[in-house]
Amino acid sequence: MKHLVLLGAGHAHVHVLEGLAAHKPRDVRVTLIAPVDAQLYSGMVPGFVAGHYTLDECVISLKRLIETSGVQFIEGSAASIKADIQMLTLSDGQVIDYDVLSLNTGASIDFEKIEAVMPGARKQAMFVRPMPVFVKLWPQALALAASRPLHLAVVGAGAAGLELAMAAAHQLRGPAYPPGSRITLVTGSLAPAQSYPPSVQRRVLRTLEHLEITVVQESCVAVNEGELVLGSCAKLPCDVPLLAIGVQAPAWLANSGLALDEKGFLAVDHFQQSTSHALVFAVGDVASRADSPHSRSGVYAVRAGPPLLRNLLAGIGSQALTPYAPPARTLNLLSCGSRYAIAAWGPFSVEGGWVWRLKDRIDRQFVQRYSV
Template sequence: MPSHDSGRPGEILLVGGGHSHVIVLRELGLRPLAGARLTIVSIAARTPYSGMLPGYVAGHYDFDQVHIDLLRLAAFAGARFVADEVIGIDRGARLAHCRSGRSLPWDLLSINVGSTPRIDLGGTGAAHVVPVKPISGFNQRWLALLQRARLLAAAGSAAAQPLTIAVVGGGAAGVELLLAMQYRLQQEFATLRADPERLRWHLLTRDADILPTHSRTVRQQFRRVLAARGVQLHLAAAVDDAGAGWLQWQGTNGAGRLAADEVVWVTRASGAPWLRDSGLAVDDDGFLCVGETLQVADEAHIFAAGDCASMIDHPREKAGVFAVRMGRPLAGNLRRAVAGGKLIHFRPQRRWLALISTGDRCAVASRGTFLAAGRWVWHWKDWIDRRFMRLFADLPGGSA
């Protein structure tokens, strides 16, 4: 098999099972890659689709409906699957070092590991909040919270204390997740004929308004939704510490403190620490700097896509739409790199359709000044999400 010693890539290593890499596996399965061996390393064999996570939390989808089977997908692509986590690379030796102690060789390396939460809290504060990423860890805490709420509802009037849940982060992910959790827990309370007023909800953001990257009309729409749902909004509130059952913040209106049974952290993220330690070019947030070919700056043999990548000439916010749309160009460039061909350029769109659900099988669609809202928007979003997931269920030779 060719190797970097002979000048031809022989080992292609995909690090992470993110949205870009699942597209790469599907593309290389449909058109097998000759002359190279493909390996994917991921800590989880089931990778979640972030677009359907709020729907899963709200109870509209089950676990299997929002997760892609990486083992099956890797087999379809003729790839070796390694259940492990990369924690560093040796660029000179072209080795990826894993948490288990093993090292994996590569001639072409592609990184699609998403982002990690940036929790800037004093002391042991980070231990008392629930980061939404990694999603597998959040899911465990969410299921525990769901059970806790059920017990509270079943206890009826015997449980004197309400359940207070705070979400830190006023971007689309934070707003959408809070509304999904609220809907699901209120449904659980209704089933047990418990008073939903015993659930208290708070949304905190360091920004002057929620959804700062969206239009004024979108922000107004969601402020109305949050107010109607009884969510207490704390604007310009930078959370700086948390403990068992509480959090505190500093803001333009002074300091504040809140008793909270659960604090979910959905704020601005950063790159995995090992990316910064690798010596590769990263931006101020620790994300890999990539060009239009999706190659890491000054590294012809290393590619990156999805949230862990920051395009040098096309800065964009972190959104799943870009990770998905990077998939095919990335697959094509890996194929061209093996063949020694000229790589293609990917330029992300400047404007894109945002579909933000409100938990209750309704959603808001926006693009620039365009805005639409209602149940039909949620069904449209549901159709788009299910169509994406069918790409990995309806594989040739497989069953849906």
């Protein structure tokens, strides 16, 4: 029996599990290692913050897929990999050997690195990631907002920061909360939505204005109790600082022996195979395509699932691998707090209630497909 180890239950691995449930080769033993047998679907988290979804609606339960695929589930997290001897160690000390290893663990937050550039953040701020922690803390912020108006400041104006600021504005201005809560978006040196084309930037700015979200184009350099310190030394009073400022590579990759990119993410080729170790595959935010770099987003992680399944089965059976080209552009759907969204496809964009309904349908179908 060959041993295939799936590390992390990210977007692509749920598809691999579905594929194995339909057909698992008899001579392959598969182990899934993840902190829980469920996956919080990030695309719906802003909708949870806005009050459109319950937390349960945003979670893909993997129980059924694990059962039907005959995969062994180990509840745990990888703490180190020794790729040269095909072995990984979990944080509880368990050692696991593999014939083929597939990583879909997402990216990490390096709290020490953030604390170095933003002293006080670790103690005073709420972080969007890890998302399972954030979704447990958010109801506490809402409970506070129910007792008095809050000033919430979102630091970071990428897709996640924008969606969360708009979602929070929608929720806190609702009938369950006293009037007067304020939302500020601290964007760093760039204007909001800089990674989007100009037409989307204009739509985002209009929406932020409509939602009365104050945009501060400055960096946050420290977080004190009750305030953010900005690059200009100005202080922004704030009850709830929410950090949505990008991701880092998992620290446990550093001494793995695997080839990494300049930021420490696992370097993979057109087969989504490690550029240094043929028995290791990686997809999603943990990986960097050396041949065809693309942004880190759930859409790319989802699309990587079917070719990953094919190549894992081929790899473990010593058959030829199939190259995979990530899409040159993807449909980006940005929810705007209320049941309204902006769609971006390359330079083109549209917005409306129907865009939100489309996003809602796609997201719910994704969660239901793998849970039910």
